[in-house]
Amino acid sequence: MTTPADKWADLTPADLVRTVRSRLPSVLLTAFVVTCLVALALLAMPNRYSSEGMLFVRLGRGSVSLDPTSTTTATVSLQESRRAEVASVREMLDSRIIAERVVDAIGPDEFLKPRTRISKSIKNLLTFLPSRELSSYGEMSGEAYEKAIEREEAIAKLQSQTSVSIPDNSYNVVIRVELDDPFLARDAVEHALDIYHQDHIQAHSVSGSLDFFEQQCAESLQASLAAQRNLRDAKNRMQILSSDSQERTLQERIAKLELAYDETTAELSRVTAEKNGLIAQRDLLEEWIPTEKTSGVANQAGDGMREALYDLEIQEREALSRLNPSHPKYKAMQKQVVKSAEIVQGQKEDRPLTVESLNPIRLTLASSVMSNEGVIAGLKAKLVSIENNLETSQEALAKLNNDAVELSELTWIANIAEANHLKHSTSLEEARMLAALDQNGMSDLSVVQPASLMLKKTGPQRSMLLLIGGVLGLCLGTLQALIRTPPAPPAPSLGNPKQDNQHHDPSPPETTVSAETPLDGEENATTPDELAASPLPR
Template sequence: MATSSGSKSFGLRELATVLFRHKKKVLAFSLASLALGVLVLLFAPRKYRSEARLFLQVGRESVRLDPTATTGATIGLQQSGRDYEINSAMEVLKSRAVIQKTLERIGNDPDLQSDAPDINKGAAVVLGNLAVPGGGEGRSDGSNALAKAVMTPLHSAIEAVRSIDEISDQERAIIAIERNLKAEAEYESTVISVTYDADSPQLAQYVLDALLEVFREEHTRLHSTTGSKDFFASQRDELQQRVDGTMVAIRDAKNRMGLASIESRRNTLENRVSTIQLARVSAMQELQSAQAQIDRLEDQIAAMPEWMPTTKSVGPNTGADTLRSQLYALQVNVMNLEAKYNEDHPLVQSARDQVDEAKRLLAEERDERSTTVDAVNPNRRELVLSLAQTERSRAGLEARVAEIEKQEAEVMAMLQQLNGYEAELDELERQHEIAKSNLIRYEQNFEQARIDEELDRQRITNVNVAQQPTLAQKPVSPSKLIVLGLSLMLASVGSLALGLGAEKIDTRIWSQEHVERGLDLPVVAVLPESRAYGTIPRGP
């Protein structure tokens, strides 16, 4: 008779009944699960972990820029702001380039007994195919021959799967290091914890030690600029030549200008200008005073007569006597002409006119004549002499003013020329100062580059190994607690699932409740369980 084993209510009692009903299966599965855990603990490959700690102190890589940078020689740094530096260091540590150089470093170990290329020898060491120098096998598959025998088929299966997409041993070694390498740092901490897992403690320590050496070299290389020393040396020599050239140009310019110092020459010319201006003011004052005196003398001379009478005498007028003699002679001549010519004759008329004119002149003449003797006015003469002297002084003052103005113009021209010289010398001195300051800066940068190169050559960096790679003999996997926990979980959960599944697919009738629920009919009688009756066969 076929019936369903489902029920409308299912409690702990029914669950216990089901598990007890299938106790053999449940017990077998539980034992198998525990046995599997034991096998894993006995024969699973061990993983050993080597741990190292790196301390990134504040050093030249943290607080400086390369001398070739244009933002300055140093940058500010706060301790709380170094997260970027820690993260960058961890990224470099886990980079493929560092891992590949680690394989080369391992392969360069002279203690490795192999004729393969360096990087292939490093890959063989990482993959456990070549013994680690100094003792220890590359791969550990257990502690006895039985474990090795058990793991051999597993390794063969793994190799068969890998052969599907065949890759080189070098690539497999890089993938293995990437998978087993861990680097982490606590928040606001400058200590980086680096771990590497391998099949033996010696291999884990050996690989991690080589990795840290390569990382420190790469960290130093990344924080240096190749060729900066030669660059600054060439720039320094070029700037030295420029400084020497500007010094020669300044010297030649001063020799051509005929001066030693602009300031001293300017002071001399300014003193001369002041002296000349004072002299010009004094001369102008004297010239104005002289002109005023000349005007006053001219006014006095104009108001004063040039001559002054000294004596006066009275005597006969000899001129009147002479005029009378001439009149008598003219009258005689008229009488002679009238005797010869008639009265209308021109000669007669002309002679008569001469006689009339002589009579008129004679009538105007006095019989006595007074004579006065005049002499030069001495006062006026003194004034004239003073005027001449003052005019000479004025002429001298005018010549003096003209000479002073000429000298002032010459000095001002010299000052203008000096200003041009000053602009020329200032430009030369500015070029000299720029070249000199650049030379000093490049000298400092060259010295800094030389120091950095020497520090890099001696591998002095701010990455210090706070803890060397450890040699831990205790494996980190498989974990006994985890394997035991998983075995117990698998035994319990698997047994429960197995019991319920077996109950689900079982069609046999185990109780009168099964009959009543399956047929929906009441049970009238129950036959006792006995060997004589056997078991009720299963329905189709």
């Protein structure tokens, strides 16, 4: 059994040509109608005029500078920053807010105003129709709602006809607007460039940053001066210029005192040991030693005694001449003479003379001992002074360590306050510079191509579109001819009977000849005899 799909599957070019020839009037009619409709549509379409403008994004504050209130790292990727800047310019220029402000500046009526005869005629015809009553929509009145709708239509029309692009390997941004009026397209591009230039300046400015940093700079200056005054008062109270230098001085002094203490202790031990050795040597020596001995020296004492004895004998004789021998006085004098004579007899005629003096070596040793005692006393006094100075220095170092904590904290606070003031001063200067740039309308954008006025239309290409419409009409005519005259079913194969039994119905095929009358009233150009005589499709 033959299905419709089998009929269309075996369609050949010969079948197509035969079908077109059999339905040629309807094919031509269909093509003519479609071409006329396309022509009417092309006549209704308004002319398109374009206008272009170009911006150049220079290397400026938008690429390498930041907001004064922001902080960043020390490095910035310049290439990525510029690419992002150009992409941002494109996105903002193609944003809805720019389209809204352009429509508000020019007026929605200019974008929606009909500019072709057909559109004007349609609008004039619509004026004769009864106008519907304007109803409010929410908080908006009917008139405001209609104006809002017109504005939205104008914005949508402008956005649909606006294209913003970035050429390859460049930092340019091209804006192109196509509208049905060349002057309107130029005005739209001009307003878009002017509005975005102001928005670009506003986007890179920070409102209130100048006043903010002026206040912050004044406050940080006062805080820095107060911190410096506190640090100065603390140094005057501690009587130090720098804790580090003072600490080095004390450490050097303590080291010298400890070294001097060790040296003095060693010297005292040495001098004490030397003194003890000298005393031991002194005690082994005699204090007096003979220095001179003379033999045969007259005995002056004996001679004196003899003279005294002689005088006593004279006195005895004188007393005997005056007194009796038994008188007591005479007897006493006589005993005295006898005793003196005995003493005189016991004296030698001469004796040796010995001269003694103090031992000079003992005296030298004693002098050395005394000198060592003085040295020992000086060394002991020196040790006491060193100990006192060392203790004083250690106490001063401990006090310095305690004061250094307070001094470091005050120094840290003063450094932070100074750094904050310098940072605020830098930010203030940047904010002042940015404010001056904003006030003078300076930015990193340059209009390298202002809005162009192109009076030559850019579209639509009516001849090309009309040609395409004619081709489309022919295609549609051919399609309707094929639908109205389907191809004949394939003839049974004369090869293998088994294959014929598998693919075809065992009943004999029926040959049906269509003698349908065409819809346009013309006679069929193909008769049943011609169909029977025509070759079978392969």
